[in-house]
Amino acid sequence: MVVKELFYQWQEVALPDYLAEELELIVLDEAAIEDRFYQYVSFGTGGMRGVLGAGTNRMNIFTIRRVAQGLAQYIAANGEEAKQRGVVIAYDTRHFSHEFAYETARVLGANGIKAYVYKEARPTPQLSFTVRELNAYAGVVITASHNPKQYNGFKVYGEDGAQLVPSGANAIIQHMNEIEDIFNIAVAETDQLEKMNLLQWILTDLDEKFMAQLLTLKNNDAIDYNMKLVYTPLHGAGLVPVVEGLQQFGFKEVHLVSEQAVQDGAFPTLAYPNPEEAAAFSMAIELGKQVGADLLLATDPDADRLGVAVRNGDNYELLTGNQLGALLLHYILKTKQENGTLPTNGAMLKTIVTSELGTAIAAHFDVETVNTLTGFKYIAEKIAEFEATGSHTYVFGYEESYGYLIETFARDKDAVQVALKVAEMAAYYATLGKTLLHALNDIYEQFGYYQEALISKTFEGKDGQEQMKDILNDYRMNPPKAFAGIVVARVEDYLTGMATMTDGTKESIQLPKENVLKFILEDGSWVTVRPSGTEPKCKFYVGVKQTSLESAQQLIDELKMAF
Numbered sequence: 264m265v266v267k268e269l270f271y272q273w274q275e276v277a278l279p280d281y282l283a284e285e286l287e288l289i290v291l292d293e294a295a296i297e298d299r300f301y302q303y304v305s306f307g308t309g310g311m312r313g314v315l316g317a318g319t320n321r322m323n324i325f326t327i328r329r330v331a332q333g334l335a336q337y338i339a340a341n342g343e344e345a346k347q348r349g350v351v352i353a354y355d356t357r358h359f360s361h362e363f364a365y366e367t368a369r370v371l372g373a374n375g376i377k378a379y380v381y382k383e384a385r386p387t388p389q390l391s392f393t394v395r396e397l398n399a400y401a402g403v404v405i406t407a408s409h410n411p412k413q414y415n416g417f418k419v420y421g422e423d424g425a426q427l428v429p430s431g432a433n434a435i436i437q438h439m440n441e442i443e444d445i446f447n448i449a450v451a452e453t454d455q456l457e458k459m460n461l462l463q464w465i466l467t468d469l470d471e472k473f474m475a476q477l478l479t480l481k482n483n484d485a486i487d488y489n490m491k492l493v494y495t496p497l498h499g500a501g502l503v504p505v506v507e508g509l510q511q512f513g514f515k516e517v518h519l520v521s522e523q524a525v526q527d528g529a530f531p532t533l534a535y536p537n538p539e540e541a542a543a544f545s546m547a548i549e550l551g552k553q554v555g556a557d558l559l560l561a562t563d564p565d566a567d568r569l570g571v572a573v574r575n576g577d578n579y580e581l582l583t584g585n586q587l588g589a590l591l592l593h594y595i596l597k598t599k600q601e602n603g604t605l606p607t608n609g610a611m612l613k614t615i616v617t618s619e620l621g622t623a624i625a626a627h628f629d630v631e632t633v634n635t636l637t638g639f640k641y642i643a644e645k646i647a648e649f650e651a652t653g654s655h656t657y658v659f660g661y662e663e664s665y666g667y668l669i670e671t672f673a674r675d676k677d678a679v680q681v682a683l684k685v686a687e688m689a690a691y692y693a694t695l696g697k698t699l700l701h702a703l704n705d706i707y708e709q710f711g712y713y714q715e716a717l718i719s720k721t722f723e724g725k726d727g728q729e730q731m732k733d734i735l736n737d738y739r740m741n742p743p744k745a746f747a748g749i750v751v752a753r754v755e756d757y758l759t760g761m762a763t764m765t766d767g768t769k770e771s772i773q774l775p776k777e778n779v780l781k782f783i784l785e786d787g788s789w790v791t792v793r794p795s796g797t798e799p800k801c802k803f804y805v806g807v808k809q810t811s812l813e814s815a816q817q818l819i820d821e822l823k824m825a826f
């Protein structure tokens with residue numbers, strides 16, 4: 264159906280007032296109509312994420328019903344047992360998250376599939392844990408992670424508690440594409456579903472079980488429990504488990520940014536609820552200075568990403584995802600070694616765009632590094648493989664975009680786990696008279712000065728998607744010979760699954776296919792180009808290793824000039 268026909272169809276049906284009013288406002292705006300109706304919100308292994316509003320290319324109850332129906336048919340195709348095991352549904356604090364969760368349960372129920380729905384907002388990693396705990400067949404979390412307030416999303420998890428891999432996502436897409444009328448998807452009433460035992464509300468018992476697992480992370484009592492912490496949930500779902508977890512760990516001075524403890528999808532105190540951004544820490548820094556805090560912690564709205572800032576004199580310095588990952592890896596491996604629990608077949612998992620500092624640290628502890636494609640679903644997939652084959656024992660996994668997983672009772676990045684472990688780590692170093700910045704510098708001095716940078720370019724709308732395709736095609740067809748004057752020694756094309764050296768020799772890459780290019784330079788530096796799977800952005804990653812922080816930063820700056 265062409266764009267205008269879809270627009271007219273949406274005008275003619277009974278829409279909620281706010282959607283009807285939006286369509287009325289754009290009736291003469293051809294560009295706005297095109298943007299809302301040229302496609303359906305795309306669905307993939309990272310789920311579905313988009314701007315809230317009217318149209319097929321927007322997040323609303325009708326596009327939610329469409330993906331929920333696709334999920335229902337996917338589950339039904341796997342038999343009656345899959346339907347009875349059901350789906351766990353959680354949601355963050357964004358606009359319409361609660362409503363979208365209920366719409367999902369209504370569609371599943373109309374298909375005879377049981378839904379377990381949280382009564383209140385809960386973190387994405389708790390959803391992952393609950394899928395496993397209840398032996399559900401799938402999970403759904405309504406979230407747009409760290410995107411701005413105008414976004415929401417729909418992420419699907421498999422029975423192992425991990426995000427779907429391509430085969431499962433493609434099956435759901437096929438079912439979604441078979442739906443002819445988005446306005447004629449069956450939904451059931453919640454009271455009817457309750458009576459039929461197809462809808463069960465999740466209360467505090469699962470909170471208690473999740474907390475019990477979190478407390479198993481505590482394995483170092485030689486720490487300063489009086490260290491002052493500041494935590495902000497950035498108006499999101501991390502509030503309850505992070506605060507309670509820190510207190511149960513034994514920390515006596517946990518100061519909450521009260522203004523940002525209000526669970527509000529408008530995110531009224533900040534423009535962008537992303538703990539990767541310095542601006543997200545402004546209120547935490549202000550409170551930190553007032554109370555003399557040593558450590559600041561921030562989680563994004565669905566609490567799967569953690570940002571950290573460390574006191575440095577009279578101010579605070581934010582750690583990058585790569586820096587915090589290196590600190591955690593070193594601390595975890597060091598602690599396991601001292602406790603005699605470091606496995607002989609240990610493996611650390613990281614993505615291909617994550618710093619190589621982790622590789623050096625792991626090697627020092629005789630732990631193997633296994634690289635995956637970008638996306639925590641691939642790390643979770645490797646964990647399952649290790650468990651099935653016994654080839655390795657998982658010790659830690661992380662990605663540069665502030666995602667980490669310590670213990671595998673969740674199978675997605677888990678900011679709740681990591682908030683507790685970072686606090687323990689910082690308190691441990693405090694007993695030695697050090698901050699995390701001192702510990703990081705010790706790591707640099709031992710392993711070399713690794714530095715990384717990310718350049719993101721936004722390409723909105725239909726034209727933007729075409730521009731991103733052109734950029735990747737150009738890099739693929741005309742690969743640069745050098746960056747910042749440093750010759751490219753190896754080109755890794757993850758779409759073709761082949762790596763090409765300067766002499767023309769080739770070798771295969773043993774990873775799934777994905778539209779990513781990585782250029783490894785003669786001095787070991789690297790550049791990676793990839794389109795985001797969840798945002799309209801093309802991302803350019805660079806990484807270097809030098810003998811000093813100054814020379815590493817200088818080379819990073821030179822490489823960034825290429826973009």
